[in-house]
Amino acid sequence: MSILEIRVLGDPVLREETRLVDDITDELRTLASSMFETMYLARGIGLAAPQVGRGERLAVIDVEGRRFTLINPEIVESGGGTAKAEEGCLSIPDVYGDVVRPKTVRVRATGLDGQQYEVEADGLLARCFQHEIDHLHGKLFIDYLSVLKRRSALTKWGKEKDKYPNFIRRLPTDPAATHEHPDEEL
Ligand code: K2U
Numbered sequence: 001m002s003i004l005e006i007r008v009l010g011d012p013v014l015r016e017e018t019r020l021v022d023d024i025t026d027e028l029r030t031l032a033s034s035m036f037e038t039m040y041l042a043r044g045i046g047l048a049a050p051q052v053g054r055g056e057r058l059a060v061i062d063v064e065g066r067r068f069t070l071i072n073p074e075i076v077e078s079g080g081g082t083a084k085a086e087e088g089c090l091s092i093p094d095v096y097g098d099v100v101r102p103k104t105v106r107v108r109a110t111g112l113d114g115q116q117y118e119v120e121a122d123g124l125l126a127r128c129f130q131h132e133i134d135h136l137h138g139k140l141f142i143d144y145l146s147v148l149k150r151r152s153a154l155t156k157w158g159k160e161k162d163k164y165p166n167f168i169r170r171l172p173t174d175p176a177a178t179h180e181h182p183d184e185e186l
């Protein structure tokens with residue numbers, strides 16, 4: 001397992017369609033666990049393969065302890081009306097906006113065990129499923145903003161993006177950088 005580099009807005013990988021996963025290899029399992037590790041360090045509740053520069057249709061989610069590895073996920077049903085909530089994205093740091101989405105979704109996906117499963121969700125989990133599955137089809141939350149709101153989001157991003165040369169966001173892994181107190185010199 002390792003901490004992966006996160007790709008940020010401007011990297012074409014975030015706008016590409018992903019490829020269906022045909023077989024679940026040890027490398028894919030390692031990728032999934034590295035995505036979980038990277039997501040936790042980034043304080044996210046979801047992470048999709050394009051966000052770490054990979055083209056597989058794979059995402060990971062952990063919402064309030066409910067963990068999902070989503071291989072070839074699809075939304076098979078959505079409804080319950082719509083809800084508006086503020087969203088952010090690990091690939092567009094420090095940019096936020098209100099997104100209207102269906103309140104409930106039913107998702108069909110395959111797990112790392114190769115078994116297909118279905119899960120129904122509402123609330124934040126439903127929103128996270130939709131946000132991550134959008135990533136697998138090159139869609140980002142800013143695409144849902146009004147023209148004016150998207151313009152202001154992109155203006156804000158214009159001031160942030162220089163922090164990420166080559167569209168790469170490296171997460172601080174050095175203990176000192178995470179403001180933890182490394183063991184004092186003995
Ligand atoms: O895919 C990602 O970039 C991770 C997203 C997932 C997400 C965004 C909005 C709403 C639900 C999920 C987030 O950046 S993870 C950060 C976060 C943490 C707690 C609640 C909402 C968002």
Ligand code: ZN
Binds near residue numbers: 088131
């Ligand atoms: Zn995102």
